[in-house]
Amino acid sequence: MNSLRKTLDKLKPHFTKGGKLSKLQSVFEGFESFMFVPDKVTGMGSHVRDPIDMKRTMIVVVVALLPALLFGAYNTGLQHFKAIGIETGILQNFWFGFLKILPLIIVSYVVGLGIEFTAAQIRGHEINEGFLVTGLLIPLVMPVDVPLWMLALATAFAVIIGKEIFGGSGMNILNPALTARAFLFFSYPGWMTGDKVWIAGLAKGQQVVDGFSGATPMALSAAYETERLPSFIEMFIGTIPGSVGETSTIAILLGALVLILTGIGSWKIMLGVFGGALGIGLLFNLIAVNPYMELPVYYHFVMGGFAFGAVFMATDPVSAAQTETGKWIYGLLIGGFSVIFRVLNPAYPEGVMLAILLMNVFAPLIDHYVIQANIRKRLKRAMVAMNN
C-alpha cells in the first residue's frame, strides 16, 4: 500500500501540467482516486464532509444489482439446458450463464469507460463514476445472445448521444442504459424480440426439445395466450425466459431493499411505479375485453422488465423528476404508461422501457409545475403581506 502510494507520487509529476504525459491527466487521476481517496482537505465552507462520494454512491447501486446479476447467470444456464433438454445442477447452470454474461459485461465496460475517459480528458475533468452503474445495467437488460459488436455499438451510442453530448453524468436527459436498449430495439428488432433471442444458443440454431417454445410471458400475453403463462410464483422467482437480469422479481426486490435502506434510491419513485401500474391494471381488469386485460394486475409486476425498470431504471436520479412531489407523479405515470403500452400496443410487447424513456423527457416538465406551485405560494404570501 505504501509502496504503491510512493509509486503513484513518483509518477504524478509526469501527468500534471507540463509533464510528459499531461495529456493523460484525467486517466491518471481516475486511477489514482480509484485506489486512494484524495488527500484534499476542506477550505471554504463546511470543515467536515460526509464520507459519501460518487464512487460510494455508485458502488451501492452495483451491490444492489448483484442479486439480479447472480440470478441472471443461473437462469441463463437453466433456460439453456431446459431448452435443449439436459438435466443440470445449480452450479453448472450458473457457470454456463456466467461465461455467457461475462463477455457482455466486459464489452459494455470497456467501450463505455473508454469513451468516458476520452470525454473527461477532452474536457479536462475528473472521470465521472456514473458509468460504473450504467455499464452493468446495459448487459442486464439485453437478451443473453446479443452479438457483442451490437452491444458495443449500443453502448457507444448511449454514452455519446445519450450522455456526453449533454455534458456527461448529471446532465443527461435520458437514462443511458435504456437509451442503449432502445437503440438496439429499434435498430435490430430481430435481436430484441421474438421467441428465440432470450435463451442462450437458440438464436444460433441449437436444437430444442419438442414442445419447448422459449416465448417470454410478455410475448404470450401479447398473443392473448395467457393460459400458457408460467405460474405467478415461477415468474416471481424468475425461472423464465427474458433479458439477463430482469426475470427474478425477488432478486430485484432484494436490490430495492439495499437502495431504500441506504437512502440511495428513491422509494417514492419505486412505490409510484407499482402504484401507477396497479391503478391502470385494475382499470383494465374492470374493462376486461380481452385476455390480456383480464390478467390479474399483480402479474404485471413479475412479468418482463417491470420490476427491474421500477427499481433500477426509473430511480436514476439524473433522468428522473428531481422534486419529491414530482417523484410521485413521475413514478405513477411510468407505472400507468407501462401497463397501457403493454396491453394496448401489441407491436411492443414490453412497455416499461418506453414508459420510462417517455417520462424521462417529461420529468423536467413535472418538476416545473411542482416548482411553480412553490413560487406561486411565495408570491401569494408577498401579496398578502403587501396588502396588510
Added chain:
Amino acid sequence: MAVSITLKKGLDLKISGKPEKIFAGDIDPAFYGVKPVDFPGLIPKICVKPGDRVSAGSSLFYNKMNTVIQFTSPVSGVVREVVRGDRRKLLEIVVEKKGNDFAEFEKISTENLNRETVREHLLKSGLWPAIRQRPYHIVANPDETPKSVFISGFDTSPLAPDYNFISYNSNGSFFRTGIAAIATLTEGRVNLVLNGKEQPPEILNGLRGVEVSYFSGPHPAGNVGVHIHHIDPVNKGEKVWCVNFQDVYAIGRLFEEGVYRPERIVALTGSEVLNPQYYRMLSGGSVAPMLNGNMKNGDLRYISGNVLTGSRIEPDGYLGYYDSQVTVIPEGNYHEFFGWASPGFRKFSFTKTFASALFPRKEYRFDTNYHGGERAFVITGHYEKVLPMDIYPMHLLKAILVEDIERMENLGIYEVAEEDFALCEFICPSKIEIQSIIRKGIDLMIREMN
C-alpha cells in the same frame, strides 16, 4: 399564544468533543483581532495605523458604503498590526491590550430608551454590527425599520455551546435591558425562540416585550433563518433583523454601564481538545491562552465557530465577532487506500451506506478530508432532508449558478443564508461548495438590487 414547532428535517452530526458544562474561568489574552472578513459584503475603510492608541469602543474601521457603521476595538491598547491578504484585502487589525480605558457612553435607564438614542449608541460603540438583517444575512442598515426582530435562544449546530448554561453564568439584568433596547428598533415583535425540548432558562423570569416561541428537532432547528421562515417569513422588500443571544447581554451592558464590553462565554470543543469546557472572554480575543496545553498532538484544524459554518483560524488566531465556540478537529490530509470501498465503521454518514449506520449512538472523530472529488449534481432529494424550509434547494442553487435573478427571487433567496445550507454542503455526495454558491447568489442580489 406561544408558537411551538417540531421540525423533522435536519441532521445532528454525531461528532465527539462535546463541551462539559464546566466553567473553566476567565481568559485575558494579550492580543485581540478584529476581522472585517467576519462581515460578508462589507467594504472596510480603516481609520487606525500601527502604533495608534485605542480604547475599548473606539473605532478601528468603518463601512465605506455606510460610514456610520463603526467597528471598534474590544479592549484598550495599541494597534500592533494591520494584516492584509491578496490584493491588499484587509484581514485583521490586531490590538495589544494595554490599560483599561473605555470610550464612555451615556447610561440610559430602560424607561428612557428610544429608537434614536439606541441607534446612536449602538452605532458609535461598535455594537451595531451585532444586528444582522434577513435578507442576505449582513449587517443591518440603520436607516431601515424591520418588521420584526429574532433572537435564537439555543444553538443546535455541532458541539454548540449550551445557552442555558451561558445564561446561568451571565447577568440576567443585562439581557432584560438588551431586549428593551432592541425592542425600540422595530414596530413589530421581538421574537425569542427557545428549545422546545428543554426547561426554559431563568432569563425568562420577568422578561417583557418578547414573543417566545419553541422549536425542537435536529440541527438546524436553532438557526434563526429557520425560525424566521416559519414564524415571519421575509418577502421581497421586507426586512427582519436578528441578534445573537450573547450580544443581547452586550447591548444591555452598553446601556446599563455605558461601556462596550462584548463578553462571551465560549465553548472550547472538538475531538482534539483534552478538556472541552467553557471559558469567558471578549469577542476578538486570541484563542491561544485557551488552547495552550489543552490540545492533543497532530496536524489540527482550528475553527472559530462550529465545524459547519465556522472560519479557519491559526492556533494563535482570534475569536470571530459572531462566534461563541472554538472547535479543534484533526486535519484530513491523508490518502485513504480504497476508502470509498471500506466498510466504514468509523465514518459517520447521513446516508446509511457505511457500517457506522449500525451504531446510531456512537460519536465519531471527524476530520477535514473531502472524502471524494467534486462532481455535477447527481443525487436528488438529499438536500431537502436536511433543510427544514419550504424551499427547493437544488433548484435555487442552479438558479444562482446561472445568475437568474428573477428565479432566485422566486425560489426564496431572500429567506436563506449560507448557514442554513451548511448541512446540504456536508451531506453533498457531489462535494459541491454549496455555502459559497449561496453567498455568491446573495452578493449578486445585493449588487443587482442597489
